[in-house]
Amino acid sequence: MQALHAALAGTSGTSGASSADHPDDSAYASIASRLALFAAAPPPPPPPTLPAIDIDRAGRHSHQPRENQRRLATTTPPLNRTSMVPQPWGELNPLIRWFRTLTGLPERTGQDARKRAAPIDAPDPRGNWQRGGLWRRLTLLVLMVGQSALGTYFMSAVLPYHGAKPLEMGMLALFAILFCWVSVGFWTAMAGFLVLLRGGDRYLISTHVPDGGVEPAIDPAARTAIVMPICNEDVCRVFAGLRATIESVQRSGELPQFDFFVLSDSNEPDLLVAELAAWNQLCQELDGFGHIFYRHRQLRVKRKSGNIDNFCRRWGSNYRYMIVLDADSVMSGHCLTRLVRLMEANPGSGIIQTAPRASGRDTLYARIQQFSSRVYGPLFTAGMHYWQLGESHYWGHNAIIRMAPFMRHCALAPLPGRGVFAGDILSHDFVEAALMRRAGWAVWIAYDLPGSYEEMPPNLLDELKRDRRWCHGNLMNFRLFMAQGMHPVHRTVFATGVMAYLSAPLWFLFLGLSTSMLATHTLTVPEYFTMPRQLFPTWPEWHPEKAVALFSATATLLFLPKILSVLLVCVQGAKGYGGVLRLTLGMFIEMVFSALLAPVRMLFHSRFVAAAFLGWEMRWKSPPRDNAETGWSEALRKHGSQTLLGLVWGGGVYWLNPSYLLWLLPIVGALVISVPLSVLSSRVAPGRTLRRLRLFLIPEEVQPPPALRATTAHLAASLAPPTFADAVVDPRLNALVCACATARPGLPLTTRAQHAALVDRALLEGPDALTPAQAGLLLQNPLALSRLHLAVWSAPLVHAQWRVLTGKGRGQLMV
Numbered sequence: 001m002q003a004l005h006a007a008l009a010g011t012s013g014t015s016g017a018s019s020a021d022h023p024d025d026s027a028y029a030s031i032a033s034r035l036a037l038f039a040a041a042p043p044p045p046p047p048p049t050l051p052a053i054d055i056d057r058a059g060r061h062s063h064q065p066r067e068n069q070r071r072l073a074t075t076t077p078p079l080n081r082t083s084m085v086p087q088p089w090g091e092l093n094p095l096i097r098w099f100r101t102l103t104g105l106p107e108r109t110g111q112d113a114r115k116r117a118a119p120i121d122a123p124d125p126r127g128n129w130q131r132g133g134l135w136r137r138l139t140l141l142v143l144m145v146g147q148s149a150l151g152t153y154f155m156s157a158v159l160p161y162h163g164a165k166p167l168e169m170g171m172l173a174l175f176a177i178l179f180c181w182v183s184v185g186f187w188t189a190m191a192g193f194l195v196l197l198r199g200g201d202r203y204l205i206s207t208h209v210p211d212g213g214v215e216p217a218i219d220p221a222a223r224t225a226i227v228m229p230i231c232n233e234d235v236c237r238v239f240a241g242l243r244a245t246i247e248s249v250q251r252s253g254e255l256p257q258f259d260f261f262v263l264s265d266s267n268e269p270d271l272l273v274a275e276l277a278a279w280n281q282l283c284q285e286l287d288g289f290g291h292i293f294y295r296h297r298q299l300r301v302k303r304k305s306g307n308i309d310n311f312c313r314r315w316g317s318n319y320r321y322m323i324v325l326d327a328d329s330v331m332s333g334h335c336l337t338r339l340v341r342l343m344e345a346n347p348g349s350g351i352i353q354t355a356p357r358a359s360g361r362d363t364l365y366a367r368i369q370q371f372s373s374r375v376y377g378p379l380f381t382a383g384m385h386y387w388q389l390g391e392s393h394y395w396g397h398n399a400i401i402r403m404a405p406f407m408r409h410c411a412l413a414p415l416p417g418r419g420v421f422a423g424d425i426l427s428h429d430f431v432e433a434a435l436m437r438r439a440g441w442a443v444w445i446a447y448d449l450p451g452s453y454e455e456m457p458p459n460l461l462d463e464l465k466r467d468r469r470w471c472h473g474n475l476m477n478f479r480l481f482m483a484q485g486m487h488p489v490h491r492t493v494f495a496t497g498v499m500a501y502l503s504a505p506l507w508f509l510f511l512g513l514s515t516s517m518l519a520t521h522t523l524t525v526p527e528y529f530t531m532p533r534q535l536f537p538t539w540p541e542w543h544p545e546k547a548v549a550l551f552s553a554t555a556t557l558l559f560l561p562k563i564l565s566v567l568l569v570c571v572q573g574a575k576g577y578g579g580v581l582r583l584t585l586g587m588f589i590e591m592v593f594s595a596l597l598a599p600v601r602m603l604f605h606s607r608f609v610a611a612a613f614l615g616w617e618m619r620w621k622s623p624p625r626d627n628a629e630t631g632w633s634e635a636l637r638k639h640g641s642q643t644l645l646g647l648v649w650g651g652g653v654y655w656l657n658p659s660y661l662l663w664l665l666p667i668v669g670a671l672v673i674s675v676p677l678s679v680l681s682s683r684v685a686p687g688r689t690l691r692r693l694r695l696f697l698i699p700e701e702v703q704p705p706p707a708l709r710a711t712t713a714h715l716a717a718s719l720a721p722p723t724f725a726d727a728v729v730d731p732r733l734n735a736l737v738c739a740c741a742t743a744r745p746g747l748p749l750t751t752r753a754q755h756a757a758l759v760d761r762a763l764l765e766g767p768d769a770l771t772p773a774q775a776g777l778l779l780q781n782p783l784a785l786s787r788l789h790l791a792v793w794s795a796p797l798v799h800a801q802w803r804v805l806t807g808k809g810r811g812q813l814m815v
Contacts, residue, residue: 002026002794008033027734028743028786031072034735042073042280042740043289072782073739075279075294077259082317084309086411094482121405124348125440129203129389136191137489140387143187148180151553155179158547160521161538167517174510181503182557184496185380189561192383196568201382203389205352205444208345209338218340224258224321224400226336229307231265231300233327235274236718238262239282241330244710246286251706252333257340259319260288263307264296269775272296273737274721280736298780304396305412305428312407319403326397328455329356332707335451339400342446350406350441351433353392353399354452355381359700359708362627362688365681366456369463371696372590373456375577376565381447390442391489396429398452402441406432409439415479420472420615427473430497431480434490453700453708458628459682460597461638464604471501471608504605511667515653522656562587576699586696596677599670603642630682632675639674646671724775725767727785729805734789738782745783755784763791766799 009029091097099105155175156163163172195201209216226245230238242260249255264275279294286292297310308324316322321343323336335354342352355377358370385392410432412425425431433443457463474497480486481494527538566587570580577583650668654661661668670677680686690696700708722730727737747755758774767775778785792802 002790005030005790008037025783025786027790028738028783031735031739031782031786034731035073035739042075042283042736073736075276075740077293077315077318079314080317081313082407084313084316084407084411086413088413089416089480090484092416092479092483097484120438120440121408122348122350122440122442124442127348127390127442132203133387133389133391133489136387136389140184140187140191144180144183147183147187148176151179151183151550152176154546154550154553158543158550160541162541164538167513167520171510171513171517174506174513178503178506178510179554181499182554186557186561188383188387189376189379189564190383191386192379192381193561193564193568195382195386196378197571200448201386204385204446204448205342205346205349206338206446206449209341211338215337216341216344218254218257218337219344220257222257222320222340222344223318224323224336224340225261225311225315225319225403226258226323226325227261227263227308227311228325228327228329229263229265229304230275230327231304231307232268232271233266235271235278235721236715238275238327239278240714240718241328241711242325243282243286243714244707245325245329245331245333245336246282246288246292247710248331248333248707249336250286250333252337254333254337254340255291258291258336260292261311261315262292262294263311264294265300265303265307266296267300267772267776269724269772269779270721272776272779273724273727273733276737276740277722277733302412302424303426305425305432309411312403316403316407322401322403322406324397324399324401326454328360329398330453330707330711331398332451332705335449338449338451339446343400343402346442346444348440348442349390349444350402350436350439351394351399351443353394353443353445354449355445355447356395356398356452356454357450357698357700358456359453359698359704360455360711361458362684362691363458363629363682364684364687364690365460365463366458366627367687367690367696368590368593368681369456370698371577371586372562372594374698374700375569375583375587376562378447379561379565379568381445385445385447388445388489388493390444391437391487392433392443392445393493394429394433394436394443398454405436405439405441409441410435415476420612421476421479425473425476427470427477427497430474430477430490430493434480434486434493437487437490438485451705451707453705459630460600460678461630461634461682462628464601467501467601467605468608468611471605472612474498474501475609475612501605501609504602505609507602508606511664515649515664518653518656518660559591562591576697576702578694578697578702582694582697589695593681595666596670596673599667600639600642600674600677603645603671627684628682629684630679632679635675635678639678642671642674646674723767724770724779725801725805727779728762728767728788728792729802731789734786737779738786738789741780741782741785743782755781759784759788759791762788763795763798763802766801768801769799 005026006029009026091100152172152175156168156172159168159171161168163169200207228238228242239262242262246255246260249258262275262279264272266272266275275296276294279292283289283292295311295314297307300306302309312322321340323331323339325331331354339352339354343349346352357377358373361367361370412428412431414424415422437443457466474494477494478498481491531538566583569577569583574580574583577586646668650661650664650672653664653668691701704712722733727733755777758770758778762770762775762778770778778788792798793806
């Protein structure tokens with residue numbers, strides 16, 4: 001075997017090593033020949049021009065030519081470094097800023113850096129929508145405040161003492177906040193309904209480039225990088241979606257305008273091998289070497305935002321635009337090229353966000369969520385655009401970004417101070433949008449742009465795991481509510497981001513106070529004289545009819561947007577949803593399902609808020625990209641305490657006043673059945689059964705777009721991804737992994753000895769004997785990995801796993 005590798009090395013003039021360097025380096029020397037024998041290989045790196053810093057055996061640093069740090073193939077374009085420097089936030093407390101301005105005290109060191117930051121540099125920082133947007137937002141404010149005041153007044157009429165007691169005062173305050181929060185969503189949906197009913201908004205950015213007919217040519221200089229940050233994802237699903245996206249761009253005829261980057265933060269060795277193999281296969285099959293790239297970041301700093309920043313610093317100056325995809329994103333070529341054309345037609349736009357459509361899941365939970373997102377989502381998205389206009393959201397993916405202002409203004413500094421809400425920003429997307437707008441660049445939602453897709457979490461618990469990260473991130477972002485220079489709309493975005501989760505403990509507290517009030521009136525003697533020297537008694541009043549009317553009004557605010565969404569779909573055509581009857585039936589089932597889940601989410605979100613304030617540890621894991629089902633044991637661990645709370649709460653209320661239990665039954669009843677609800681809704685079988693019955697259908701299932709059909713086909717054709725053991729045994733895969741890693745023969749002697757010990761351990765004890773970190777070290781060291789490859793094929797004593805993998809000694813125990 002050693003002679004075979006030596007012979008292969010001798011046939012290649014670019015092998016980069018000689019077997020004389022080390023008695024076991026013949027496998028490394030044959031890498032280029034092995035790649036050439038099997039298939040096309042990644043291109044070699046450009047010739048080095050700069051010296052490298054190396055360490056000699058004594059541990060001293062020395063400058064050596066970079067060719068001594070050998071990499072036989074490259075997966076990325078040549079570096080073109082550009083600075084992207086985050087600036088400190090300055091003093092975030094407006095009272096302290098005002099006091100220092102009043103007294104003339106200087107700010108602390110570094111806090112005035114934002115004042116020296118790059119000024120507003122957009123070509124049209126105000127935009128033509130400001131006057132119209134002001135009137136729209138004032139209208140929303142009047143409607144929201146007026147409706148909340150009216151609702152709170154009627155709530156005071158329902159209470160026995162009309163808000164005169166401290167307990168009732170607390171309930172009224174909580175009711176006002178929660179009713180105002182519901183009112184915001186209601187009027188947003190109403191605005192969206194009117195916009196969609198009349199066919200659009202005059203400020204809609206997508207109208208700036210007419211769709212259909214002959215589209216304007218894209219400037220050859222307007223090159224766009226499509227980047228997909230991933231971290232320990234399902235490799236087959238990632239590359240199936242990416243391939244479908246690339247093929248769709250190819251059909252559009254604009255492929256030369258785009259480069260594609262897979263930006264990996266993965267740290268599991270099996271996934272690293274699978275990612276590299278999938279990238280190489282994709283490049284071979286699509287002739288993608290030179291415009292499809294793969295970069296693995298060994299040091300994961302600042303999670304996804306740090307991953308994007310790393311790309312911007314290395315290659316951002318090569319591109320005018322960047323389109324960010326999620327690991328489950330799929331976008332059509334028409335959508336991508338249209339985003340570029342919209343950016344070209346609107347030079348003052350910094351970010352244009354699409355409204356991704358959810359598709360691709362089969363569990364009952366995910367199908368209901370896909371249905372609700374597809375039916376109700378357009379109303380709320382169009383409504384958000386109606387109020388926000390050029391100060392809209394950015395959701396972190398399926399959006400195009402103007403590269404130059406993003407690199408100048410959107411690097412994120414850590415939040416100052418100490419505690420759980422200081423440090424690296426977790427939910428980066430809202431903050432980046434706010435910084436882009438602060439610099440004068442508009443942020444738009446192109447909610448009517450088709451061809452943008454994503455996937456939903458497959459079950460309730462996986463959605464809640466994601467919500468915990470978002471909860472902590474939104475609470476952190478609220479510290480920027482009063483940061484200098486932020487647009488009022490983006491301050492509101494920070495506030496609504498907090499209320500999306502803070503409303504849960506407020507609702508829980510409101511329900512707790514109402515139960516306490518019931519106990520007070522049941523277990524204590526009514527108090528008729530509440531004021532000093534009161535001449536006449538105050539009689540507690542009970543008005544069930546007013547309570548029913550208020551409950552009906554609140555239910556209207558919650559459910560009328562869903563009814564109007566269905567009516568709008570029926571007007572536009574319900575064939576893609578299974579017809580009018582099935583669409584309506586699906587709406588009613590979804591209403592019941594969402595009502596049952598609301599109390600469960602309330603308790604989880606309340607816990608998340610408490611965990612954020614108390615500093616409980618939070619794990620950051622990538623969500624599942626398949627139809628993951630919830631087991632009974634996991635559901636019992638997660639929902640068991642909720643079931644117990646529902647039983648105790650309901651039993652206590654029944655003991656106090658059996659008639660009051662009917663009012664509380666939607667809450668406590670949902671908590672009692674939370675375990676079977678979570679488990680059964682995560683199952684694939686009922687989801688597919690309802691699909692056969694044509695319930696919860698969406699147009700993307702009735703007539704799948706080409707990009708989604710291609711994703712499904714590529715995923716079905718995917719083979720089992722290779723593992724670390726395959727990277728050791730398979731000659732071609734071993735050559736690929738070794739060629740794309742950097743050989744550093746000048747490592748310290750102790751480090752080389754540690755790597756050699758790992759090789760010996762893996763050889764004698766099998767691949768499972770190595771920890772993920774140890775296997776990762778071998779993947780980063782092509783010399784050690786190639787020696788292990790040679791050893792498992794030629795050494796007399798190897799572990800049984802290697803014998804099986806190399807096809808020798810099947811069933812025999814060698815060690």
